[in-house]
Amino acid sequence: MNRILIQDGLIIPMDKSLADGGELHYTGDVAVEQGKIVAAGPEGTIPADWKPDKIIDARGKAVLPGFINCHTHAAMTLFRSYADDLPLMQWLGEKIWPLEENLQSEDVYWGTQLAILEMIRSGTTTFADMYFFMDQVAQAVAETGIRACLSRGMIGVAPTRDEALKESKELVRNWHRQAEGRINVMLGPHAPYTCPPDYLDKVLEMAAELTVGIHIHLAETRDEVRDITKQYGKTPIRLMEEVGLFKFPVLAAHCVHLDEEEIEILKTHGVGVVHNPESNMKLASGIAPVSRMLEVGVKVGLGTDGPASNNNLDLIEEMRTAALLQKVSMQDPTAIPAYQALEMATRLGAAALGLSEEVGVIKPGYKADIILVDLNQPHFYPHHDPLAHLVYAARGADVDTVIIDGKVVMENREVKTIDTERVYWEVEQSARRLAGR
């Protein structure tokens, strides 16, 4: 089935910013053919003799681009609720990293399947991952039909430092642009405090050789900024600029603690920033200056971070948290209006991942990554403003249908590409073994 007609939905194309003015949504049809959007409302034309293979009745439903989770460690679903209520370095050092020593490849496969199940069910159609056993993650992405930017997390100060470089090269060779083009591979030097400049040099050399982007944790905590400044005489973002990181497409997770000049550095180099509000709150890392970065024109997408420091993968919830957190932290209720939060979860997320020509908007020529949200529910009445409903009232469970690359992967909340019961069973086995139960 490659021709789908999504009829009479409330289309929210996300193809313009608030500054553009004009209509932000309208009722109409979306036509999909061979994985791409061919028409959407007044945009594009559906040929008179065009016969759809499938018609989806979208009356009473919002039709919008699939959500883009720009930063997670998907297989950490296995560690969800294992260790909470700790600061980052204690959480990583004492709880998570010791557990990760015992992870096996099939654990990562099933943990990732569970994450993808949760993401599809809550309307996420693209995610950016940084983990290991990434061939297993790629396999799960290929099988489930989701879109992903994958990187093998590399800890330059760990015994795995050389192995991680080798695996990253293999990941690019075996999986970059594979799975019908749904997979993009990046290099994943974990963070400035785990990847010293001499190791980063090796990573940058490989990025130049393979012409791929870089996914890194950056300026996440005050301790990171203090320690890096003490060790190198400059802040993490300035250090990254000095080593040449920003000569490549960069996806920088967090960017919580930075000054005005560093925001300018991110803007100048076109860095894709990922704001992870719930992880930053849960680990008490801080509040990123998101409104300011958006005002300056930095590409800021949204991420959940790992499901063990959130603890879910619901990007609708993350959108609301991002909007509310900026309002209260800026003491300004106009900060991050609803539409801007939606932009972060769609078009700006695509821009942060370097995919703005492919996904993030509903427009002819773009990939058919589309979600339908059922608006016929108590918390969406009265129907004043669908944009406000989606940000301030919606939950991931309101997503009814998900199409990725023109394939229906969920319809009427039934996921078609994952064996849910098998995933639950396998995850429980892995989690019990890992926790030594």
Ligand SMILES: N[C@@H](CCSC[C@H]1O[C@@H](n2cnc3c(=O)[nH]cnc32)[C@H](O)[C@@H]1O)C(=O)O
């Ligand atoms: N430890 C593996 C590779 C690391 S992948 C990415 C790493 O990021 C860790 N991680 C998860 N969330 C965060 C975060 O918020 N900040 C920094 N690291 C995180 C995660 O536990 C994982 O160890 C090895 O040495 O081969």
Ligand SMILES: [Zn+2]
């Ligand atoms: Zn992370």
